[in-house]
Amino acid sequence: MNITSNVKYIVFSLVYCVTLQAVQYQNTLEFAQQMDTADQLKSYRSCFFFPQHHGSDVIYFTGNSLGLQPKKVSANIQQELDDWAAFGVEGHWNARNPWLSYHEILTDKMARLVGGKPIEVVMMNGLSVNLHLLLTSFYYAGKDRYKILCEQKAFPSDQYVLESQVRLRGHNPDDAIIEVGPREGEQFVRHEDIIAAIEKNKDQLALVMIGGVNYYSGQVFDMKAIAQAGHAAGAIVGFDLAHAVGNIELKLHDWDVDFAAWCSYKYLNSGPGGVAGIFVHERYANLNLIRCAGWWGHDKASRFKMEKGFNPIPGAEGWQVSNAPVFAMAACKASLDIFDEVGMEALCAKSKLLTGYLEFIVNEINKTHNNCLEIITSQDPAQRGCQLSIIAHGRGRKLCDALIESGVVVDWREPNIIRAAPVPLYNSFEDVYRFGQVLEKVLD
Numbered sequence: 001m002n003i004t005s006n007v008k009y010i011v012f013s014l015v016y017c018v019t020l021q022a023v024q025y026q027n028t029l030e031f032a033q034q035m036d037t038a039d040q041l042k043s044y045r046s047c048f049f050f051p052q053h054h055g056s057d058v059i060y061f062t063g064n065s066l067g068l069q070p071k072k073v074s075a076n077i078q079q080e081l082d083d084w085a086a087f088g089v090e091g092h093w094n095a096r097n098p099w100l101s102y103h104e105i106l107t108d109k110m111a112r113l114v115g116g117k118p119i120e121v122v123m124m125n126g127l128s129v130n131l132h133l134l135l136t137s138f139y140y141a142g143k144d145r146y147k148i149l150c151e152q153k154a155f156p157s158d159q160y161v162l163e164s165q166v167r168l169r170g171h172n173p174d175d176a177i178i179e180v181g182p183r184e185g186e187q188f189v190r191h192e193d194i195i196a197a198i199e200k201n202k203d204q205l206a207l208v209m210i211g212g213v214n215y216y217s218g219q220v221f222d223m224k225a226i227a228q229a230g231h232a233a234g235a236i237v238g239f240d241l242a243h244a245v246g247n248i249e250l251k252l253h254d255w256d257v258d259f260a261a262w263c264s265y266k267y268l269n270s271g272p273g274g275v276a277g278i279f280v281h282e283r284y285a286n287l288n289l290i291r292c293a294g295w296w297g298h299d300k301a302s303r304f305k306m307e308k309g310f311n312p313i314p315g316a317e318g319w320q321v322s323n324a325p326v327f328a329m330a331a332c333k334a335s336l337d338i339f340d341e342v343g344m345e346a347l348c349a350k351s352k353l354l355t356g357y358l359e360f361i362v363n364e365i366n367k368t369h370n371n372c373l374e375i376i377t378s379q380d381p382a383q384r385g386c387q388l389s390i391i392a393h394g395r396g397r398k399l400c401d402a403l404i405e406s407g408v409v410v411d412w413r414e415p416n417i418i419r420a421a422p423v424p425l426y427n428s429f430e431d432v433y434r435f436g437q438v439l440e441k442v443l444d
């Protein structure tokens, strides 16, 4: 399928919105199949490889952890292998996609997905590495203003990054890092509590860094309002978008975010260890900020003069350190091409319907199983992406293992959460219905 006209996207979105208002979910195969028939994005499923379980596709609800492989990946990588064989070092200039500028072919597509301008985005390194590089530039820790505000239960790697950056500047993480968590007895962080914590610490706050979508609860934060509040307090505001990119609509430039970083192997399907991305707001494009510099961030025209004196490329590209990992980027390209064709608007419209259906199915099963399943992700579609985080009271990890044995790929996060993410790019309503059937069976 090749949808090219924007008009069509808008019509599809309208159809989805109308359906979302009117739809009466049913826990039947017929209903799920009807929804799939009406789904304008259904053919994209065939662009991906599904792991097999007893000869049929698994129910893959773990695209939030590692996205499925686009079928185009191997051809893209093969092309670079062939060009390497044919050209050797001259592939940097003579490959069909010259390696010297390979990262540039991802930039526009990536920028559209995060709502950034091309000068604000580049693909490079891994996510945690990029966080260190960005904090080197954007965590100004003075004597009095050195605190960092983040969400409680941030992804562990983010916690380690923040702690070590605080130590690097000679401060104590116990003092410098402020975590905002849910109130007693509540499952997710209240927006007003984040804003209040920013205001309360405004004289000492250097940085606000939050995961745009929390990996554990699936909570979506109001990034625009957080950026505004952070700036009003005199702080820099950055987001980790590992669970947001390719999952929810992002408008980083318009939201006035200072910087952001994300990996591409989750919703962006670029494979294990895939190349990550960064956003640096345009207002920093021409400032020679302190950074961990390397030759790939140096002015392109004079890079190969190999002279003394670092002269950064304007914009995000100036944060590059090493030359681009072409094979990883070739894999990433396969997925970004698909995202660029579909667009986040159509994807999110389907996502709301699909995750709403999963919520409905879980709630139906709950009625006959003593409400043993508790969805801790928000019921408000505006405050979640496609992931639902579910506590199975009294069952715990055993339930998760039983699901996996029955051909459902979900994942377990300590201490007691099953995460299920129906991904709109390749999951179907029938997947959700079948998930419900398996869930009911293993609960019985």
Ligand SMILES: *Cc1c(COP(=O)(O)O)cnc(C)c1O
Pocket: 126, 127, 128, 129, 155, 157, 158, 211, 215, 240, 242, 243, 263, 276
């Ligand atoms: C997945 C994830 C990471 C892992 O980053 P890598 O450095 O790419 O391994 C870091 N932070 C968050 C929030 C994540 O979800």
